[in-house]
Amino acid sequence: MIFNVLTVFRELYMSPLKYGIVSKAIKTKKIKINLYSYGDFLKEKERIDDSQYGGDSGMVITYDKASRAIDKIKKNNPETTIVFLSPKGKLLNNKLAIELSKKRNITLVSGRYEGFDQRLIDNYADLELSIGDYILSGGDISALAVIDSVSRMIDGVVGKRESVIKETFQNSLLKNSVYTRPISFKKNRVPKVLSSGNHKKINEFNRSSSLNLTLNRREDLLEKANINIQERDELKKIKVKNNNSNIYLALVHYPIQNKKGEIIKTSLTNLDIQDIARSCKTYGIKKYYITHPVKEQRKLAESVINYWEDSEINRTENTKHDAIKLIEVTKSIKDAIRSIRLIHNKKPKIVATDARIMHNMVNYPELKEIIELEDSPFLILFGTGWGLTKEVLQNADYILKPVGGYDNYNHLSVRSAVAIILDRLFGCKF
Numbered sequence: 001m002i003f004n005v006l007t008v009f010r011e012l013y014m015s016p017l018k019y020g021i022v023s024k025a026i027k028t029k030k031i032k033i034n035l036y037s038y039g040d041f042l043k044e045k046e047r048i049d050d051s052q053y054g055g056d057s058g059m060v061i062t063y064d065k066a067s068r069a070i071d072k073i074k075k076n077n078p079e080t081t082i083v084f085l086s087p088k089g090k091l092l093n094n095k096l097a098i099e100l101s102k103k104r105n106i107t108l109v110s111g112r113y114e115g116f117d118q119r120l121i122d123n124y125a126d127l128e129l130s131i132g133d134y135i136l137s138g139g140d141i142s143a144l145a146v147i148d149s150v151s152r153m154i155d156g157v158v159g160k161r162e163s164v165i166k167e168t169f170q171n172s173l174l175k176n177s178v179y180t181r182p183i184s185f186k187k188n189r190v191p192k193v194l195s196s197g198n199h200k201k202i203n204e205f206n207r208s209s210s211l212n213l214t215l216n217r218r219e220d221l222l223e224k225a226n227i228n229i230q231e232r233d234e235l236k237k238i239k240v241k242n243n244n245s246n247i248y249l250a251l252v253h254y255p256i257q258n259k260k261g262e263i264i265k266t267s268l269t270n271l272d273i274q275d276i277a278r279s280c281k282t283y284g285i286k287k288y289y290i291t292h293p294v295k296e297q298r299k300l301a302e303s304v305i306n307y308w309e310d311s312e313i314n315r316t317e318n319t320k321h322d323a324i325k326l327i328e329v330t331k332s333i334k335d336a337i338r339s340i341r342l343i344h345n346k347k348p349k350i351v352a353t354d355a356r357i358m359h360n361m362v363n364y365p366e367l368k369e370i371i372e373l374e375d376s377p378f379l380i381l382f383g384t385g386w387g388l389t390k391e392v393l394q395n396a397d398y399i400l401k402p403v404g405g406y407d408n409y410n411h412l413s414v415r416s417a418v419a420i421i422l423d424r425l426f427g428c429k430f
């Protein structure tokens with residue numbers, strides 16, 4: 001594999017390429033690195049950078065002068081894949097490193113200052129590549145990261161193929177913890193199984209360590225990981241065991257807005273009783289409050305609940321029962337809050353939901369983080385009719401962004417919205 005590198009500072013590469021696996025790969029001719037400097041293509045008194053159009057500060061790598069260098073590299077390497085290093089590019093990961101390792105010739109174009117004149121990228125780039133969501137002052141560390149991670153994937157570069165196969169991110173899992181001599185130090189012993197000589201047990205232990213680490217630190221990776229049904233069940237059990245969910249949900253029938261913005265009471269919808277209860281049970285919600293100020297409506301809710309609790313079906317098949325058990329019928333939001341306070345000795349944080357987009361709404365990753373970090377219980381309010389009133393929204397601690405498609409039509413039934421929102425916040429992705 002040939003790597004051509006175009007840079008402002010060629011000298012930066014000297015030391016990193018002199019050590020370790022990359023240096024060995026150069027010596028054994030698995031890879032070859034050609035360093036090109038923009039400076040070599042400049043005439044006297046010319047600079048590679050120039051000021052920006054539009055008035056912003058910061059210099060930009062020029063189109064005309066940099067293209068002299070790229071044209072020359074292309075002439076010497078007609079088959080080359082041109083990669084611009086840029087924080088705006090596709091994120092480098094192990095999978096992409098493997099793909100790139102199949103190329104025979106790659107040109108890494110390293111930027112500086114405010115980056116490249118866009119026309120360079122439009123006309124030359126086969127790929128724009130970023131090594132992470134942060135800004136470096138130049139593309140050279142990124143180019144070295146690409147050379148290192150891609151070279152490791154070339155056959156024969158890393159001594160034992162097995163070490164590459166078992167590495168972190170292969171199969172979208174973090175690698176298991178590793179240990180070496182001494183077996184015991186400062187009262188800390190290497191896990192016994194690893195010195196047992198029983199390879200089946202060792203493999204099982206390492207697999208389990210890898211799965212648990214990934215679950216604890218990078219659950220997002222598990223979505224793409226190849227795990228079997230048994231492993232999936234085990235991981236889900238760990239989540240359920242560790243889940244001391246303090247999340248409550250309330251379906252509000254008063255105070256509610258109508259189409260004109262007037263404050264009204266809505267009537268109970270039979271389907272919302274069962275369906276929302278089932279969603280609550282599925283996503284680990286502790287209690288589902290149905291709030292209604294009208295006695296008859298509360299009675300109606302109770303009678304539906306009692307029907308499902310006492311019904312013949314329920315005696316043979318208790319899935320509905322488990323869900324229905326979560327329901328508590330209250331007069332008002334205040335009563336629901338009071339009930340949670342009695343359980344936790346703490347006022348819950350209120351999260352209101354709405355189908356309209358507004359200022360200062362909290363997004364899903366933010367709310368997930370808040371819920372994880374905060375010690376208090378949370379009560380998520382869902383409105384009926386045309387939604388929760390302004391006052392309820394204003395008094396909430398957070399207003400959650402609406403779910404929906406790209407179209408302006410957004411009239412999900414409340415039970416659909418509940419299911420989608422709970423899945424976004426608490427759904428299992430693996």
Ligand SMILES: C[S@@+](CC[C@H](N)C(=O)[O-])C[C@H]1O[C@@H](n2cnc3c(N)ncnc32)[C@H](O)[C@@H]1O
Nearest residue numbers: 085086087111112115130131135136138139142
């Ligand atoms: C200071 S950065 C320019 C950043 C630019 N102002 C922006 O906000 O997108 C200068 C050069 O460093 C390199 N660079 C910086 N961060 C990078 C990253 N995360 N991945 C790859 N290259 C990066 C690129 O070559 C870039 O052109």
